């Protein structure tokens with residue numbers, strides 16, 4: 001399953017980027033996170049899903 005972020009629900013808090021920098025980074029504007037490794041099975045992805053305040057990350 002690919003990891004996806006729902007843009008509308010992302011509030012740009014950067015939590016996912018801090019938890020899992022190999023999978024998430026901020027976009028150029030710095031206001032939304034983007035997925036840079038959608039096929040990752042790293043444990044930190046689950047942590048990011050659970051920690052996202054907007055429930056914006058799905059996998």
Ligand code: SF4
Pocket residue numbers: 005009010011012013014015016017032033048051052053054055056057
């Ligand atoms: S943790 Fe959620 S709300 Fe925060 S930047 Fe990542 S996707 Fe956006």
